[in-house]
Amino acid sequence: MEHSIDDTHIPNPAFDPLDPHGATHADHGHHIASAGLLMGTLLALLFFTVLTVFLSRGEVWFQDTFSVVLPQWVNVLIAMSIAVVKASLVVAFFMGLRYDKPLNLFVLLFCLAATVQFLLPTTLDLYSRDWVTNEHKGEIILGGTGAGLDMTTEGGLFVKASPRPNTGGEPLFEFRRQQSIDERASAIAAAHGHAAASPEDMTQARHDFWVYHYDHELHDTGHTRRHPDDLENVFASWSVTRASHGADSAESVARAELADVTSSSENHSVRHTGRTLGLFDEHAPGTDTHADDASGHGEDH
Amino acid sequence: MTTVDTNHDHAHGGHHDEGSYLTPRGGFWSTIWAWASTVDHKKIGVMYLFAVLFMFFLGGMAAIAVRLELYEPVRQAMDATGATTITGQLFAPAGAESIDTGNQIYNRLFTLHGAIMVFMFIVPSIPASLGNFFLPLMLGAKDVAFPRVNLLSWYIYVTGSIFGVASIILGGVDTGWTFYTPYSTTTDADHWRVFFMVLAAFVLGFSSILTGLNFVVTTHKLRAPGMGWFDMPLFIWAIYATSIIQVLATPVIGITLLLLLFERLFHIGIFDPSLGGDPVLFQHFFWFYSHPVVYVMILPGMGIISELLAVHARKHIFGYRAIAFSSLGIAAVSFLVWGHHMFTAMGELSSTLFSALTFLVAIPTAIKVFNWIATLYKGSIALNTPMLYALSFLFLFSIGGLTGFPLATLSTDLHLHDSYFVVAHFHYVMMGGTVIAMVGGLHHWWPKMFGKMYNETWGIIGCLLVFVGFNVTFFTQFFLGTQGMPRRYASYVDEFHTLHMISTYGSWIILLGFLVHLFNFIHSLVAGPKAPPNPWGGLTMEWETESPPIEHNFHHEMLVKHGPYDFESVVPPHCDEAEFPLPPPQEGAGH
Amino acid sequence: MATIDTQRADLPAPGSEGHPLFWKNRGHGHHFRSSAEEFDACKLGMWLFLATEILLFAGIFCAYTVFRTLYPEAWAEISHSLDWRFGLLNTVVLLLSSWTVASAVRAAQRGRNGALILNLVVTLICAALFIFIKLKFEYMVKLDLGKAPGTWFSYPYAENPQVPLCWSIYYMGTGLHALHVIIGACLLSWVLFRAIRYKAYGPTHYTMVETSALYWHLVDLIWIFLFPLLYLIH
DSSP: OOOOSSOTTSOOTTOOTTSTTOTTOOOOOOOOOOHHHHHHHHHHHHHHHHHHHHHHHHHHHHHHHHTOOOOHHHHHHHHHHHHHHHHHHIIIIISOTTTSOHHHHHHHHHHHHHHHHHHHHHHHHHHHTTSSOGGGOTTTTTOOOOTTTTOOOOSSHHHHHSOOOOOTTOOHHHHHHHHHHHHHHHHHHHHHTOSSOOHHHHHHHHHHHHHHHHHHTSOTTSSOOOOTTOTTOHHHHHHHHHHHHTOOSHHHHHHHHHHHHHOOSSOHHHHHTSSSTTTTSOOOTTOOOOGGGGGGTTTTO | OOOOOSSOOOOSSOOOSSOBTTSOOSSHHHHHHHHHTOOOHHHHHHHHHHHHHHHHHHHHHHHHHHHHHTTSOOEEEEOTTOOEEEESOSSOOTTOSSSHHHHHHHHHHHHHHHHIIIIIIIHHIIIIIIIHHHHHHHHTOSSOSOHHHHHHHHHHHHHHHHHHHHHHHTTOOOSTTTTOTTHHHHTTTTOSHHHHHHHHHHHHHHHHHHHHHHHHHHHHHOOOTTOOGGGSOHHHHHHHHHHHHHHHHHHHHHHHHHHHHHHHHHOOOTTOGGGTOOHHHHHHHHHHHHHHHHHHHHHHHHHHHHHHHHHHHTOOOTTHHHHHHHHHHHHHHTTTOGGGGOTTTSOHHHHHHHHHHHGGGHHHHHHHHHHHHHHHTTOOOOOSHHHHHHHHHHHHHHHHHHTHHHHHSHHHHHHHTTBHHHHHHHHHHIIIIIIHHHHHHHHHHHHHHHSBOOOHHHHHHHHHHHHHHHHHHHHHHHHHHHTTOBSSOSOOOGGGHHHHHHHHHHHHHHHHHHHHHHHHHHHHHHHOOBOOSOTTOOOSGGGTSOSSOBTTBOSSOOOOOSOTTOTTTOOOTTOOTTTSOOOOOOTTOOO | OOOOOTTOTTSOOTTSTTSTTSGGGOOOOTTSSOHHHHHHHHHHHHHHHHHHHHHHHHHHHHHHHHHHHHOHHHHHHHHHHSOHHHHHHHHHHHHHHHHHHHHHHHHHHTTOHHHHHHHHHHHHHHHHHHHHHIIIIIIHHHHHHTOOSGGGOOOTTOOSTTHHHHHHHHHHHHHHHHHHHHHHHHHHHHHHHHHHHHOOOBTTBOHHHHHHHHHHHHHHHHHHHHHIIIIIOO
């Protein structure tokens, strides 16, 4: 008879016909991890977490300070290597695979092998589709053109559930930008007492939009780096709110005003009525009133 | 076979202290409740059996309807007055103005046939019914490792099937069983039926995962004392390999269908190029599951064939280890080849890679077939229903496997893809392989499961009808495919009419064959003679117990003393040597 | 089967030594030969289940890899509006909870019911904290700004056409992970309930603690990869 991969089929040495339920076996012989080991693992995990964040931020600092661009694989390699080390620590000590039956480790390894086998060819195909002949390039390389977003869907259940906007075949992000500009224009028109936005209002709205965009979204360097006054920078909004209580310097007053306008964490509606007038109001899906308005649209980008 | 008795010594047979698992305890409603809340793997196996056979019936009806529609080409003519006449369309509503409505009904029919047969019948068919029933019995265990999880898996299966049936009642879906985007994200936009069908497949995946997980653990932990890995019956090896695939591949269909549902409901764009997504990515996701699952379908069938051939030819299986390892080999290779479903969608580099890898499948498969044929050599072959089904399997599966080569070859596939050649190929593998093996296995184990013998003559008649009908139906489709008949069309040019007609006649012969089996089984349950514990002289452990098995499977703690195929040296349990004589001892005999 | 009717009136009080759910009185399934074998089987079953969970997330990771390879600029834009400080905070919270749950298993193995309960409570607090941070400071803020998945996307200052798609993957990945956090917390709550009421876990019977802890560590494992992929790679 052959010996098997694991040996549990052999009549269990612990099996006792007089005590078939094993009630008197006080100890299964399982490994009990020591408290020091668990604590050490936790500290190592925390260390690696801080390390990976530190390296990532350091890389940003390095690139900004010395005006160099590191290749992306450096970033990916560092972050992923540390993640693998951390995962191994969790698996080995917290999950106890270091002391467990090898079978459970095999399960994990087979699963990881299957994951790799899933990821690699799929990515390879989507990345290499146009290497030999261009006709296979398809839409994937040019993805996001919004070409399919010009269909009006018939009425029914899914129209409510699926907010498929009619962008007139424009990419979605451009459509949203135009929507925002249009709303500014109608707000300006309303403030001036017009019924509809005039060309001057549109120009003003577009100007406002780009000023705001460059102030708050694209920052001094022109890169899309996080800015302290970023709309969703909750940490910055906290420090601003705190500073405004004991404020005496002109700068902190200004920051408090900014906080009121843009990033009050207590009341989001304040932010909504800031410089982006009506931007975040509820839109009824499918009620697209801007389809006719696309004439002057697109010249800004 | 010798068993070690740890508690008390009974003579075989004649136990009355512990009834069979089928014996009702209490009245009607308490029996119903006892079945509905059972954790007994045998009852769950039987419940699975009836559930999947019901689904097989539904899917089969859809198939018959599809063949009926294809009996004649659809013609649309307009006379001088402008009135439209439509001929050859079975399902068009009365007074239809164009062929579109009828064609859409046809699309729904073949989608239903595919979705029901794949997700609700063929994936759970053998593992969850026969596997559930016989895996613990063959291992000498009292139950599967997690009996309650087993019951949960059945309820999940039923829930998923109800969603599928709900989708049919709501009008059916026309996406094809593969749910390719953008069909599945844009068609029937005002209805929930696609949602329900996708949800059904998603839910059924959980059932599949739980069954597979349970079987892997059972095989590892609950083998009878003395049973090493290479003392296991080959059916167990096949189920084990199947379960590994189920555990590793099914979660991917879970996330795929989840993303598909989100895509459909909320339009998140992962499969939509207008937002930057890619429909072909869906195909990658889908086939990463659905190709391995092809082996979930066929591997248990192969396991059954190993059992049938050895028992009914009374020969030690030839190349035990080769067959066992080739099961694992097929499981491993199954994860490497999914791209051959997408040759026309992928780039050249990946296509070439996947084409080369696809040929690897032939190696373990051919190892099995050759070993089965070698097993038959000089065997004492009993031409009964299970054996005839096993021989049909060898014939049909070989055709199915070999016609895979032109499809795996990149250049010929570009011509043959999405043609009836593909349809015929996978029906030869899925139906000629899995369904044939399952019906054969059902005949083989029917006496054990229900304690009644079936009528052998009618069994053989049914088998011959199915075999002939199958070949008439699907061999013609190879010709149709090479001549250019595309799949999934309700109509076709007149040149294909004869072949389509023959194919439809074949489907009726298959139907007749299955009806013969059905009535044979019903007759057996009602009036069949009582089955002995071991009618075929099998050596695996399920034949040690009564027919049908007692509630706790065995009277004793089982201990393995011989291999599952030692027909040359062991008198089968419950049998005398006159019935199954041992061969005279030979020099170098045995294994 | 060791099915026990816990509602019977003649039973000793829950948590007392005589109650059938007290850990010393726990048997094993009739189809197992010993409770050690049952423990091994349950653990193997759990590892197989974890394998399915990893492959479930593999779909997300696959979509991430594919689209990151195809649209690096869009992803850079996404990473810059994900605040690494919240990612770091949540990582620390999850690592802490992983440690406490490992300590809970250790407490059960050593028969310290009080320590088991304490560790589980801390773990559950960490779970709640994680979800709170995720919802309050990440999801809600972003959704308010219109940084929503797919066609829900209404943020006017995006620079790349594929940004809505990238947000879809972000929400699918972190949302699925958050769902697993909730499921894991439910499992651990069940364990906590049984530990408090029945003193159900001790050196010879802690299968449920061990398997729930494994599940919780899996949640941690997934986050260990999601965190750098989403927040740190730019």
